[in-house]
Amino acid sequence: MSSIGSGYDLSASQFSPDGRVFQVEYANKAVEASGTVVALRCKDGVAFAIEKIVTSRLYESGSNKRIHNVDKHIGMAVAGLLADARQLLTVARDEAKQYKYDYGVSIPVKYLADRLAMYMHAYTLYGFVRPFGCFILLAAYESDGPQLYGVEPSGVTYGYYGIAVGKAQQTAKTEIEKLKLSELKLEDAVKEAAKIIYQVHDEVKDRMFELELSWVGQVNDGKHERVPTNIFNDAEKFAKASLEEADDDDDEM
Amino acid sequence: MISTFNPFETHYDSINDKDDFNIGNSNKNHTVNPLETEAERNIRTRTVTPIVTGSSVAAFVFNGGVILAADVLGSYGSLAKYRNLPRIHQVNDRTILALGGDLSDADYIKEAIDAKVEEDLVQEDGSEMTPLALYSWCTRLMYHRRTKLNPFLTSVIVAGIENNEPFLGRVNDKGSAYKEFLIMTGIANHLAQGWIRTILENSNQLNKEQAEHLMDRIIKQLFYRDCRAFARYRVCIVTKEGVEFKAKEVQPDWSLAPGLHNTE
Secondary structure, three states: OOOOOOOOOOOOOOOOOOOOOHHHHHHHHHHHOOOOEEEEEEOOEEEEEEEEEEOOOOOOOOOOOOEEEEEOOEEEEEEEOHHHHHHHHHHHHHHHHHHHHHHOOOOOHHHHHHHHHHHHHHOOOOOOOOOOOEEEEEEEEEOOEEEEEEEOOOOOEEEOOEEEEOOOHHHHHHHHHHOOHHHOOHHHHHHHHHHHHHHHOOOOOOOEEEEEEEEEEHHHOOOOEEOOHHHHHHHHHHHHHHHHHHHHHHHHO | OOOOOOOOOEOOOOOOOOOOOOOOOHHHEOOOOOOOOHHHHOOOOOOOOOOEEEOOEEEEEEOOEEEEEEEOOEEEOOEEEEOOOOOEEEEEOOEEEEEEEEHHHHHHHHHHHHHHHHHHHOOOOOOOOOHHHHHHHHHHHHHHHHHOOOOOOEEEEEEEEEOOEEEEEEEOOOOOEEEOOEEEEOOHHHHOHHHHHHHHHHOOOOOHHHHHHHHHHHHHHHHHHOOOOOOEEEEEEEEOOEEEEEEEEOOOOHHHOOOOHHHO
C-alpha cells in the first residue's frame, strides 16, 4: 500500500499518468474494509442484509445502525465510513423532502440515486475535499416493481438485481449468482440474504457481529422497514441451520 | 435578517438619490434607508386580506375525548365557490388539526406539518407528534409571521389526546394561543360560544352521544345565522381509542321563517 500512488495521489484533483484518480480508488478501499452488505432484488421486493461488525461487548446493541429510511418508501444501506454515510443520508432526506414539496409525489428512487451520485461526484473534483468513503445502496418498491440502485464513491450508479459490498464481496457475489432472483419471493430472499451473511462472515478476524435485515416490497405495501421480529428470527435460524449443514458436509468428507 | 442601520454613518435615500461615490450628502446624515425592515421590503407581497376562506370551527371537550366540527365550504368572498374542502385534518393517531380563515395559508400550514411528521417517521425512534407539541409549534409559527407583519390569516385549532387527557387549543393569526374546554373560531365565536359555554359549564361531563348531539345543534344554529355557512360538514371525534370522522348534512327547518319578522 506504500507507494502505489507515489505523488499522484495527493488530491482528488490530480490524474495519474495512466488516467486514474487515486483518491477515488482509496475511497473504494475504505468501502472494501467495512462489514459486508448483501442486497437482493427479487420478484416482489428488495431485501437488505448487513453484517454489522461489533468490536466490543461494551457497545449497546442496536447502536450505529447501517440501514436507514430516506423516505417512507426508500431504504438506504451503507458500506464504508459511517460518518460519511450519515451526511449522505441527510442529503438524501433533504432531496426527497424537496421533491415531495415541489411535485407532490414521493421521489422515484432512480432520481434519488442520480442526485446522490451527482453530489458524491462533486466531492471527487476538488483538491480541498476528499471523496466520500462509502457505497450507498438504495431500494424501493414502486409502481413498476422493485428497484435497487448502488452509488459508488466515484459517483457512478448502477441498477442491480443483486449486489454484495464490503469485506467479503467476492465470496458473497458468488453466492448471490447461485440464486434465481427473478423467481424468489421476498420472504425467501430475506432468508437467503441472511444465510449469505452468515456464510461469508469471518469468525477468526471479526468475532461478534449483529445482523441487520430490512425489506421493502409488495408484502408491506412499498414501505421500507426493518424486518418484523418473527421473520428476523426465522431468517437467523435458517442461516445458522444452513451453516451447520455446511459444517456437517465438511465433517463427512 | 438583522437591521444594518448604523446611525453614525452617512446615509442616502437609496430609491431617489443613487450616489455611487458617496460624495456630497451632508444634509442627509442620520436618514434611514427606507427598505431596511422586512415589512417594508415585502410591502407588496405580504398577506393583507384573505381570499378563499373557511368559516367557523367548533370544538369542545367531552368525557373521554374531544369533538370538532367544521363545514366543507371554501368561500370566495360571498360566493360559495369550493363546496368540498374538508378543514379538519388528521396529523396522526392522536392529534387533529382544524383550520379556519384563509385557506391557502391553511394549506401551507397543513403541508408543513405533514412534511414534519413524515420527517420524524423515518427516524424510527417511535416518537410521535403530540397535540401539545403541535400547539406550541403553531404558536411559534403564527407569532413569527405576525412579527414580520406578514401573518397567516388563519385560525388553527389543535385537538387530541395528550398524556391520556383530552387536549384542545387555539392559535389565531396574531400568534395568541390558549387552551380551553370549548373553542370556537370565526363567527361561531360570537353566535355560539356564549350559550354553549353555559350548557357545558352547568352540566357534568357529556358522554360521546350527547356531545355529538350538541355539536349537531351548534352546526344547525350556525347554518341558520352565518351567511357564509354550508349545510355539509364534517365531525371529528378523538378518543383514546382513536380518531373517527363523520360526514353530515344539516337538515334545516325553515318553516319557522315566516314567523320571524326580522327575516323580511
